Amino acid sequence: MYDILLCLVSLIALPKLLYQMAFHKKYRNSLKQRLGIGFPEIEKGNKKLIWVHAVSMGEAKAVAALARELKKRSDNDAILLFSTVTETGLAEGEKELPEADYHVFLPLDFSWIIRPIIRRVRPDQVIVCETDYWYNFLSSSKNAGARLSVVNGKISERSMHRLLKFPKFTKRLFCLIDKFCVQSHHYRERFLKLGIPEEKIAITGNIKFDNSFPKLTEEELVEWKSKFGIRPEDHVLVAGSTHDPEERIILDACFEVWKDDPHLKILIVPRHPERFNEVAQLLKKRGVKFSRYSEGVSHEAPVILVDAMGVLLQCYQAATLAIVAGSFTPKVGGHNIVEPCWYGVPVLFGPYLYSQPELLELVQEYGAGVQVEPEHLSDEIKGLLSEPKRRKALGAAGIHLADSLQGATERTLVEIA
Known part of the structure; x- marks a missing residue:
């Protein structure tokens, strides 16, 4: 059912996508990878693989220091894969997180695209920054044995009310996630209303403010x-x-x-x-x-x-x-x-x-x-x-x-x- 709904949404979005490709040259370079074509072949071996996902430029910049520290704490032995949805996000990730072993576009969330990739990559830890929850990506990662965390978590009141209209799907989606690290008590209260157990939620603050803001001389x-x-x-x-x-x-x-x-x-x-x-x-x-x-x-x-x-x-x-x-x-x-x-x-x-x-x-x-x-x-x-x-x-x-x-x-x- 989820794949069918995703197909319908994709068909609705297709005219805008084609317009952006034709007139703004967006998505041309990333389309193949979004379709799962040319996704990196990762020789994981016995190493831990950490997959960090950030939807766009702001989230990529925010999560870079955390991802860098995770790799450092593994004695730089873990494989770090960084994914994003937007082209500006990928560019920001490459700039701010050169320590990542791979920078990729997140493939489209159709089961026939994302599941084979997850089975091949076998992530041990998946970290999603802020709000980009893709059901097939998360469920496939969970089935592969990954620990799933949300960092810098937030949810708008509008999104909360939308999710409350679909309680079964919301429960299936969020029960996949092991830990929600949220920015403030506002977001904690909203996630609690969505039925997430209290012990899964921690208020950790906004990691964007730990970035070293450039100061000009x-x-x-x-x-x-x-x-x-x-x-x-x-x-x-x-x-x-x-x-x-x-x-x-x-x-x-x-x-x-x-x-x-x-x-x-x-x-x-x-x-x-x-x-x-x-x-x-x-x-x-x-x-x-x-x-x-x-x-x-x-x-x-x-x-x-x-x-x-x-x-x-x-x-x-x-x-x-x-x-x-x-x-x-x-x-x-x-x-x-x-x-x-x-x-x-x-x-x-x-x-x-x-x-x-x-x-x-x-x-x-x-x-x-x-x-x-x-x-x-x-x-x-x-x-x-x-x-x-x-x-x-x-x-x-x-x-x-x-x-x-x-x-x-x-x-x-x-x-x-």
């Missing part, structure tokens, strides 16, 4: 500001991880701010690279003078479209203020609103943080950021730009918050090792 920061055409008199607003229609919302607010502060410079960093050209077209239609980072920037351009991956944290370090997007559209539900806090940058975010409830609670508890409705965004930006003491207080609170979040990786290792 003074010389490097000057160089980055030069790359963005930032002058000493400029106020810099970084809009990070934007989605449609958030660029419009942020531009509308900034048109109001520019009336009072002509030195405001905006760095727009779209979440997905396939939207770079779309955002450029929007800026042209709005009549905004802008530069693309990839083409070199102008000091005169008030807007910089950062059409590159992996530079968001450097952008935050050049910021006077940061907006963490994904929070002004109900389709997304927020991104990591703590990232700017590492650099003492005041953070603004919208009303939709349902996918990050624990981060919202922490930021509000420490007074490190401001939640704002779209219609009040311009007023909040104006207020913060005109109040340096308030900006400094928010930034100091953010650093205090960031320092309090260390240690999740070690707590997780204690539970799963």
Whole structure:
């Protein structure tokens, strides 16, 4: 039945897949491996095989340190296989986790594709980061004798209610997993409501905050500001991880701010690279003078479209203020609103943080950021730009918050090792 439903979902998704392949060149390089063709032949022998799975770039970056430590604690004798779903996730895994013996795309979860691969690979330990639960992958791994763990576990309220509608399937799925290492008490309560035994759940924190966030030297920061055409008199607003229609919302607010502060410079960093050209077209239609980072920037351009991956944290370090997007559209539900806090940058975010409830609670508890409705965004930006003491207080609170979040990786290792 599961395979039949997966076939139906795949047929529904096929037009979008073909469109992405044709016009955005996505999935072309990964399709064969997703179909199980060319999956690595792994000579396991008597070695332990650890399979770590992360759906995309953010999860890949988060779980890299934990995976590295697992291999290290095996005296580097274990075979480490790292899988992901997205192409950006694979690239991030190769960059952040060169210690892995294999980097692969997770094959499609049809039983006739994934089961033969699992029987051949015979993993001893399977670790899934956050939320990517594939039934055939997990059940085949369990049947092969693997211990299954979820790390950095989370589940949205919407997903919880969906799963509650299918109690038999949910029980079959989650009973496969031996340990749930979850980010916060919010997620613990939701997993308990799904019928997971209390002894299987441990609150270990968010491993993303154990990553060494890159800190630019003074010389490097000057160089980055030069790359963005930032002058000493400029106020810099970084809009990070934007989605449609958030660029419009942020531009509308900034048109109001520019009336009072002509030195405001905006760095727009779209979440997905396939939207770079779309955002450029929007800026042209709005009549905004802008530069693309990839083409070199102008000091005169008030807007910089950062059409590159992996530079968001450097952008935050050049910021006077940061907006963490994904929070002004109900389709997304927020991104990591703590990232700017590492650099003492005041953070603004919208009303939709349902996918990050624990981060919202922490930021509000420490007074490190401001939640704002779209219609009040311009007023909040104006207020913060005109109040340096308030900006400094928010930034100091953010650093205090960031320092309090260390240690999740070690707590997780204690539970799963």
